[in-house]
Amino acid sequence: MRPFRDLIPFEDARRILLENVPVIEDAEEISLEDAPGRVLAEDIKARQDVPPFDRAAEDGYAVIAEDTFGAGQYSPKEFRVVGRINTGEYRDIEIGSGEAVEVATGAMLPRGANAVVRVEDTEREGDRLLVYRAVHPGFDVAPRGEDIKMGETVLEKGEFLTPARIGAIAALGIPRVKVFRKPRVAILPTGDELIKPGEELKPGKIYDVNSFTLSAVVKENGGIPKVYPYVEDNVEDIEKKLKDALENDIIVFSGGSSVGERDLLIDVVSRLGRVLFHGVQIKPGKPTWAAIVEGKLVLGMPGFPTSCLNDAYQFLALALRKMASLPPRTERIVKARMARRITSTLGRQQFFTVRLEKGIAYPAYKTSGAITSLANSDGYIVIPATVDLVEKDEEVEVHLWG
């Protein structure tokens, strides 16, 4: 047996990961329809003024503001209606003093006009219009370039594309944008006991869980998962599969919970690259390791499904988002009371899965029941390395999954 020589604190492991993860700089051009959730790899500049012309902000009549001065409830000013401009229509009209053009909201103003009087402040008979309210120049007009001037930078490289920002790009008439390409993540479940769901369960075998949970977490955090054939528990196959997988940005091994088995993987990665850490002061997840091989991040995660999933959220999502220039994952946290007393191991930060019911947190972990725990847990509570007991009814913060 070989011990984990250098268990490091959880936050140190995360810091080391972040320091060693390269940020993807390659860009790809995609259509705006596919852009939500991506990250801009270019500045977006306005190709024209927005709005591109002076336009009416309300339904009414475009006039020369000065002609309305002195108008009031009992002293209307009279205008002659010389035309109408609908929204989306281009009409080359110019007005002179005493003239008005009927306009819909959003319509271009005729040349010469500098204000809009609202329809409710007027009375019309044929082409005769009475205006009962004085307006100042610019009233109810959205002038050309008011919002954005041509050439102005509207969005910067590195910005996360929310629906609102997608809208801003559409408004500028830009149909395609450059975004950073998504990180590719190789998933390599290891273990001779694994078979695929759908295949017949033979004695001694169990169904592969981790490639499904890891793939789901990768997609949720902006990456593209690729599941490789199961890795056999021998040095030759580990090395071969690792080399195949180096075409990706991150390589994740999952499996082998014992010290003995783990060593094969660590032996291979220490020979081919540089180990960043091996062993973390957390429960579950103690045997977690990270390495850099040919510039690529390689992660080693426990094979036990709940431990692997927890590692995926704590380490893989973190690395992935840094690499993809995505904002950190937002955790949803709710307060609850513990249904019963639970104990924890001093010296290791514990992630304890719980099921939530009406504000009460129940342990989701049924002895070694990995699957029950996966199916029933709504999230986990964090028990610091310095705490060995959480009392019944104590208030806890539950970090919700997914």
Place this chain on the structure above:
Amino acid sequence: MRPFRDLIPFEDARRILLENVPVIEDAEEISLEDAPGRVLAEDIKARQDVPPFDRAAEDGYAVIAEDTFGAGQYSPKEFRVVGRINTGEYRDIEIGSGEAVEVATGAMLPRGANAVVRVEDTEREGDRLLVYRAVHPGFDVAPRGEDIKMGETVLEKGEFLTPARIGAIAALGIPRVKVFRKPRVAILPTGDELIKPGEELKPGKIYDVNSFTLSAVVKENGGIPKVYPYVEDNVEDIEKKLKDALENDIIVFSGGSSVGERDLLIDVVSRLGRVLFHGVQIKPGKPTWAAIVEGKLVLGMPGFPTSCLNDAYQFLALALRKMASLPPRTERIVKARMARRITSTLGRQQFFTVRLEKGIAYPAYKTSGAITSLANSDGYIVIPATVDLVEKDEEVEVHLWG
């Protein structure tokens, strides 16, 4: 001008929507890889015991527990090693008294064994094994069916498929699941002034924004968007496009901010169906309406991009998630201080867009600057209908977008 006769409070509008939105019951079968984020349309039952056999929970030796009784640090018990079982391997071995079989974590136990002694509690030479610790029956054994018994319901219809639950299904060996089909949402931007991004901007025209923001919100909330050709501002085209779009589950019109223009749409939907509400006490979003036409939900939203986007979050996402049996959208809310005093209209609940910088909320709305606002706003604050003023430095809750 025709007034909005019956402006209703915001919460009433949301309640009415929820009461009238049908929940989709049709299911489709998909592979487990595609299942994250979907909702189960069937119960998931275990097809076999989990674990499917008694297995070792640690690396060590499978023995008959009773043979270890009396063993201690200075009084080892002696065993004869009769074989080894690796993880994933099936070997038909039976042990008798005084015999041990070497096992790896996760390996099947040989017949006859009822406990595992850990490797660190033993000393081995050839096939002679000394055990320095007594263990009770069941020690370090995960017995068959401990986690789940065959036939047990592991997940229920209606459950949201998180990565963890996907993992639980994989563990049961189930490769495909029935989920509710996604709601289809027809997006019908209206207005003769609209042109598509990428096309040349002609005088009087503006680029369509809302089909992009609406599509993004639909996808974010579990629906499938379909953008229809722009609707012309006349009754015939509105009626034709609406009828075409009724093959979807929700139909969204966006556009026409004036009272006059809006009436065409309302006239058509009141003739073909039943109006649920027309006009809501909110800003922006006053002219919002909802109707049921041939059993389908039809929504009318303002054309102004920021107003339309706000409506999408407040109404469309709500209806969509109910329809799709998805949990409510989780809002991310952060506290901030207002950079300056802002005023609001009494009698209308205002959604005021802000940009966040170091805990300070700056108004994102630059006069009528819809695009600047879209590009720069990080979220919005809610100013209740009974409040007309938010003071500088006042603490506010910012609801973050996307």
